[in-house]
Amino acid sequence: MTKPALESFPRSERVAQMQASSTLAAMQKAQALRASGVDVVDLGAGEPDFDTPDHIKRAAAEAMRAGETKYTATGGTRALQEAVVNYYAREFGARYDISEVMATAGGKQALFNAIVSLVNAGDEVLIAQPYWVTFPEIVKFAGGTPVFIETEETGFQLTAEQVRRAVTPRTKLLIINSPSNPSGRVVAPAEFRRIMETLAEHGVYVISDECYLRFVYAPAEVFSASSLAPELRARLCIAGSFSKTYAMTGWRMGYALAPREWTKAMLLVQGHSTSNPNSIAQRAATEAFNGSQDCVGAMLAEYGARREWLIKALADVPGFECVAPEGAFYAFPNVRGCLGGKVKTSGALADKLLNDEQTVVTDGAGFGADGYLRISYATSLERLEEGVRRIRRVAEECVAG
Ligand code: PLP
Secondary structure (H helix, E strand, O other), rough: OOOHHHHHHOOOHHHOOOOOOHHHHHHHHHHHHHHHHOOOOOOOOOOOOOOOHHHHOOOOHHHHHEEEEEEEOOOOHHHHHHHHHHHHHHHOOOOOHHHHEEEEEEHHHHHHHHHHHHOOOOOEEEEEEEEOOOOHHHHHHHHOOEEEEEEHHHOOOOOHHHHHHHHOOEEEEEEEEOOOOOOOOOOOOOHHHHHHHHHOOOOOOEEEEOOOOEOOOOOOOOOHHHHHHHHHHOEEEEEOOOOOOOOHHHHHEEEOOHHHHHHHHHHHHHHHHOOOOHHHHHHHHHHHOOOOOOOHHHHHHHHHHHHHHHHHHHHOOOOOOOOOOOOOOOOOOOOHHHHOOOOOOHHHHHHHHHHHHHHOEEEEEHHHHOOOOEEEEEOHHHHHHHHHHHHHHHHHHHHHH
């Protein structure tokens, strides 16, 4: 029997409609170029350039020595669950029971569990646009319909009024991501509350993706949906991550905090997919939440300094308009001023940056924001300076026609 050609592989309908992740694609392009010896400036990465703090690594080493190398409970060790509950109590005055928390392999798995355990075919899921690329893909995978809320008119700030206008009798869920990847916008606490009140009126569930929770620049405020009154978080799932806060992207650790029945459904999904997250990484994550938080402050201060430099530098790039991000570690300039000549789209501009200047940025179109570029400042100031020099050369050429 002859083997079928790879192209004829009969992908399931669910997978056939999936779009490849544009952020991962940008990362792979950078890796391939670097491997071929090219001096790449990578401003595409959605990952901290810092190493995982030492005390967290030591905890993992200790776990290995102590033989913590076996399966744990599907939702993680009791110690990690307690660390999550205590962290949210300490930081946000939130009261969660152990039965409302589970550990996951990264924030992504928390999102996946939360969406597929709730959404049915035909359900509408509200997502603010621009959005993190993975949200609509998981919603479609679950059979739901992503309904995008365009927020350009409010400078990418999601408002309760926009949410109210988007709700229909079929709305099952809203996914909120503050600070936002890619826009860096932070929903102010009062507006967040109004959004939650609007959704509670309509019985709509909410996932709050708090992946960038700690990376907020004053005067914007750190805010977790966990601090809302119990009646406003009756249908809330928090998807959290250790990846960015503690520079732990490779460890694959995250968590979900949700009402008990939702958590039970998520445990069912995880129990039949990956089971528990890595046992050694669980010990590291436990230490991340229980140990000193000085490392987080130090990383935030560094991101803050880079942000300040970058926003000033981008203000001098012709054709670029950039509002300062309030959180996360991305600038998201409107680059329409560079388009219309030979370069027509932000995607073409990103390609030109890569081809002419070996500089990786991410096209806003993948996030539902054509005409924008995402520039990550999770890289050294020195590389940022070199990157902006290259971006300026390309922008000057585009503006000149
Ligand atoms: N949510 C957002 C908005 C993200 O940007 C990311 C990673 O880029 C994640 C969740 C998931 O991160 P991880 O699975 O590494 O915890």
